[in-house]
Amino acid sequence: MNRTTLFGFAPLLASALWGGMYVVSKWGFDAIPPLTLAFLRIVLGAAALGVVVATTTPRRTFAREEWRRFGGLAVWLTAALTTQFVGTDLTNASQGSVLTVLTPVFILGLGVVALDEQLSRRALVGSSLAVFGTFGVLAERSLDTIATNIDPVGIAMLVLSSFFFAGFTVYGKPVIRRYSALEAVTYATILSVPLFGLFVPFELAARDVSLLAVDVTTSVVAAVLYLGLASTATAWYFWYKGMEYTDATHVAVFFFAQPVVGTLLGVAFLGEQVDAGFVVGGVVLAVGVYLVSTDSLD
Template structure:
């Protein structure tokens, strides 16, 4: 997503690209919901989806503008702070337990992520770049954690597909207003945006892959495990990106890829195992 986004900014301004991304993703999700049938949300249910749409709006705007203003190493490292924010919010808002195993597993996974990023990029470049971009990426990480934590009840009540669909749809007026403001500030109109194979491909990938499929699967995980357990998989993002770059673009893997990837695997397994043991213990206690 970050590679395609950075490339897409040369064609479409960041907030406008974010709006188009979510519009395509929300449309695809809505088609899936319509195909399955079922009632539309009631009037009393829409405030929940509008609130989640607000989290989406702030996340997309800060994430895309922050990505444009920073370099790849900063973007890769800062966005994986999402699990930390998610665990803290999960404990504060949902009362999720932060066990010693979960804290230790997240620490190991975080170290693994740092090793991968350090081996993939020049450490000196992490200190360079735009301070505003760094701040925006931090906000984006925190607001995606908010979307995860406050979305859990909606997911458990309505299911992942409906929760992802209606929260995305609710964000469109807000993102549309921000995109209109961006185009006005830049002195552009929608007609000035290039309609090329490259711009269409970028929007379709971001909309169908990085939004419709990814957000649905993210929320689908929340149907089964706590928010903090889902979030720990975010640490794998830089390793997955590096592996895809090597497989599809012929890029070389950094020196810390194997070590960092191993640490991430251990950390993620520890958190997942802690969740399984906690669930088994709760089940045994209920049985007794």
């Protein structure tokens, strides 16, 4: 397997890491408010990425316009995560999994509009199969569970989060072309730290919560470490790394793997069961991913 093919599949690893994120986030919400948890996640992720950049890349001096590019990505990132964490807090994991399907749909649309990327017939068919396969995977979950305790604000937040993350993906492409995936995601993440920090005192005051009173259990520590090191530093790098080698519209299809991984983690660690719909949907999804990924790498 050559280098282009290998890194072209890097976003698949990112989706795998994101697969358990909704469950892990729920664990953290039991002890830490959502926006504060998002802030801790970003601080840890930014620190890890900063160390890697400092030790592996040459020192650069960026002009004001270049910092504005990174700052723009930081705004997309902050908007995506704040709405995601608030939305996840107000909904349930099943609703979150269903709504993640919107992210690649938004990426496809923005990629065509903002970057003038073209969707071949093969890629369009593959993307459509991925959508149907994902719904087949999610169909095994109880509709009653998905429809339980629907919070319109939470649903709206998750829809907005999907759009904002699509923006972070698509508008990151020109920055990645100019620099590298590692530098783009690192500086965007570092610049987002103070933006996330603005929300923390207001949230803690509104909820009358003190971080000093948080019950720091093993589960809470594991949740913060997973969110910061795995689903932020590592996953965001893999996501952007894929766009060094292919278009944003092709990277989008790998996002559909997220609910599959989430379900498999539920089977492995929570004793959950899957039915024939999951198997059939997974096969259809895999075919769709194969069509799009091989189209982009030809």
